[in-house]
Amino acid sequence: MTIFACMPVFCAIPTTYLSGSAAAGGTAVINSLALPGGFVSPAIMGWAKTTTGSFTSGLYMMAALLVAGGLAVLLGMPARTLQETR
Structure with missing residues (x-):
């Protein structure tokens, strides 16, 4: 249940930081890295x-x-982004 709950949040990360074709590329990278997990x-x-x-x-x-x-996602985020959400 937890895996499915975090998927929308994780998939929204590229569109939050990137725009246009870069966001599409970020989503493609996430999907290509997730496929070997299957x-x-x-x-x-x-x-x-x-x-x-x-x-x-x-x-x-x-x-x-x-x-x-x-932890990798949390530690990989810029500190200013975490402060903006507070």
Whole structure:
């Protein structure tokens, strides 16, 4: 549920900072980087299930990757942008 809740917010980032064709390019970059996730995440889950015998470790790995991605977005934003939203 959390993954689907953050998708609209994340996809709005390029149009907030870019305009015109640059915004379209930013959206295209996000989509092209997300497509390998459709292959990698099931592969990680399968590897974790085979290695440990349960899906729990795979879910923990996925949660850690989501947290790391969220931190990367937060730390990658300019400080003035975060101050403007307050």
